[in-house]
Amino acid sequence: xxxxxMSRIIPCLDVDNGRVVKGTQFVELRDMGDPVELAIEYExxxxxxxxxxxxxxxxxxxxxxxxxxxRIAEHLSIPFTVGGGLKKLEDVKxxxxxxxxxxxxxxxxxxSPEIIDQVAxxxxxxxxxxxxxxxxxxxxxxxxxxxxxTKTDKEFTQWSHEVAERGAxxxxxxxxxxxxxxxxxxxxxxxxxxxxxxxxxxxxxAKSEQDFLTAFNAGxxxxxxxxxxHSGDYKIQxxxxxxxxxxxxxxx
Amino acid sequence: xxxxxxxLNTEAGNLFSLSAALKAIGFDVVIANTPSxxxxxQLVIPGQGRFGTVMQTLESNxxxxxxxxxxxxxxxxxxxCVGMQILFEDSAEDNNTKGLGWFxxxxxxxxxxxxPMVGWANISSSRLPEGAAYFVNSYAIRxxxxxxxxxxxxxxxxxxxxxxxxxxxxxxxEKSGQYGRQLLKTLLITNFKENS
Numbered sequence: 001x002x003x004x005x006m007s008r009i010i011p012c013l014d015v016d017n018g019r020v021v022k023g024t025q026f027v028e029l030r031d032m033g034d035p036v037e038l039a040i041e042y043e044x045x046x047x048x049x050x051x052x053x054x055x056x057x058x059x060x061x062x063x064x065x066x067x068x069x070x071r072i073a074e075h076l077s078i079p080f081t082v083g084g085g086l087k088k089l090e091d092v093k094x095x096x097x098x099x100x101x102x103x104x105x106x107x108x109x110x111x112s113p114e115i116i117d118q119v120a121x122x123x124x125x126x127x128x129x130x131x132x133x134x135x136x137x138x139x140x141x142x143x144x145x146x147x148x149x150t151k152t153d154k155e156f157t158q159w160s161h162e163v164a165e166r167g168a169x170x171x172x173x174x175x176x177x178x179x180x181x182x183x184x185x186x187x188x189x190x191x192x193x194x195x196x197x198x199x200x201x202x203x204x205x206a207k208s209e210q211d212f213l214t215a216f217n218a219g220x221x222x223x224x225x226x227x228x229x230h231s232g233d234y235k236i237q238x239x240x241x242x243x244x245x246x247x248x249x250x251x252x
Numbered sequence: 253x254x255x256x257x258x259x260l261n262t263e264a265g266n267l268f269s270l271s272a273a274l275k276a277i278g279f280d281v282v283i284a285n286t287p288s289x290x291x292x293x294q295l296v297i298p299g300q301g302r303f304g305t306v307m308q309t310l311e312s313n314x315x316x317x318x319x320x321x322x323x324x325x326x327x328x329x330x331x332x333c334v335g336m337q338i339l340f341e342d343s344a345e346d347n348n349t350k351g352l353g354w355f356x357x358x359x360x361x362x363x364x365x366x367x368p369m370v371g372w373a374n375i376s377s378s379r380l381p382e383g384a385a386y387f388v389n390s391y392a393i394r395x396x397x398x399x400x401x402x403x404x405x406x407x408x409x410x411x412x413x414x415x416x417x418x419x420x421x422x423x424x425x426e427k428s429g430q431y432g433r434q435l436l437k438t439l440l441i442t443n444f445k446e447n448s
Contacts, residue, residue, distance in 0.1 A: 005369070006373065008372065048371075074272055077429050077430070077432060078386070078429050079427050097266055098268075124368070125368050197367055198366060198367075199366050199371070221371070
């Protein structure tokens with residue numbers, strides 16, 4: 001019997017000071033609940049992984065974030081990625097020690113890309129996800145750092161190649177212009193980096209089960225969403241049943 | 253009823269989820285840095301780190317003679333991921349390091365469509381429960397005479413081996429959701445019999 005890797009659905013918890021929040025286009029944050037309760041709920045719903053983004057990411061709030069990560073890890077039996085404000089190899093170590101399986105790096109990877117090599121060397125490529133926040137602006141695209149606040153001079157395909165070459169295990173690609181809009185994942189982006197030997201997670205814009213189907217058919221390895229799960233509009237297993245009926249290889 | 257199980261600390265990563273998984277199925281978990289700290293008659297070798305450094309740690313912390321004796325006494329060992337690979341003779345990951353050599357064969361870098369293999373794949377087996385398990389690896393054993401489960405990602409390879417009390421799992425049961433919990437119970441509690 002042959003099988004290949006399954007298409008993954010990954011709920012994301014954006015956590016600020018111990019609470020899950022959700023905003024539109026990276027602003028207007030609303031309280032969506034307790035991260036531990038939501039994590040347990042999503043695993044039961046059939047989530048294939050969980051991503052935790054510490055969006056406060058300030059030095060003062062770091063101990064709170066670490067404690068929350070540990071509380072979640074104690075209850076989870078699926079892979080668990082943590083990101084947000086990780087600046088040094090020691091930050092990576094402290095989140096892994098707290099119970100995370102992988103770390104997601106964004107701003108630090110942009111300004112000190114050698115940290116990708118360092119994490120890959122110290123813990124293996126499977127441990128590092130590089131998050132790329134991209135925004136379509138008229139005819140141009142821009143890569144942003146600092147949680148979508150700072151425009152950088154990185155070029156999308158070039159940067160994607162670089163992170164893959166430096167040893168990242170996965171790319172988490174967030175289309176900022178799609179985030180919170182419910183207009184579906186950006187499926188043009190994956191075309192441009194599909195030749196890379198690296199898994200890519202789509203993020204930003206999911207509203208319906210159809211959006212997941214379109215993204216997997218376009219070539220994404222995984223899809224990440226937050227709002228549509230937090231709101232209770234969709235249960236993960238409902239989306240998976242639909243995907244399975246459409247021929248997508250998912251874990252039921 | 254509490255029963256002890258020991259995780260051998262290979263000092264190559266956090267043992268958090270493995271420890272939590274074993275606790276969740278009812279064990280008292282001991283993490284042993286050296287053989288003198290082992291409790292119970294079941295030993296788990298965790299799945300983090302690379303072949304060479306894990307073997308080095310086993311050697312410098314005096315695990316090698318202990319493990320050979322443990323095997324002679326037919327006590328149980330479950331090796332996960334690289335913990336399975338070191339049960340074999342050697343690995344393309346670190347050519348100059350010998351494994352335990354309990355199983356014949358060698359870990360190779362496989363032709364995965366994307367490297368490393370990270371994600372869920374179905375395993376097919378006549379002895380283990382079938383289902384989707386979570387894999388994280390670049391290297392694996394293509395074939396072994398004691399292979400009891402296989403999977404496929406770009407090419408077919410061995411997902412689990414077993415010989416009497418020694419079992420290797422290429423995937424991570426501690427990260428494989430309810431399937432993984434069930435599988436750990438099958439291995440560690442009911443000894444390959446279906447759970448009641």
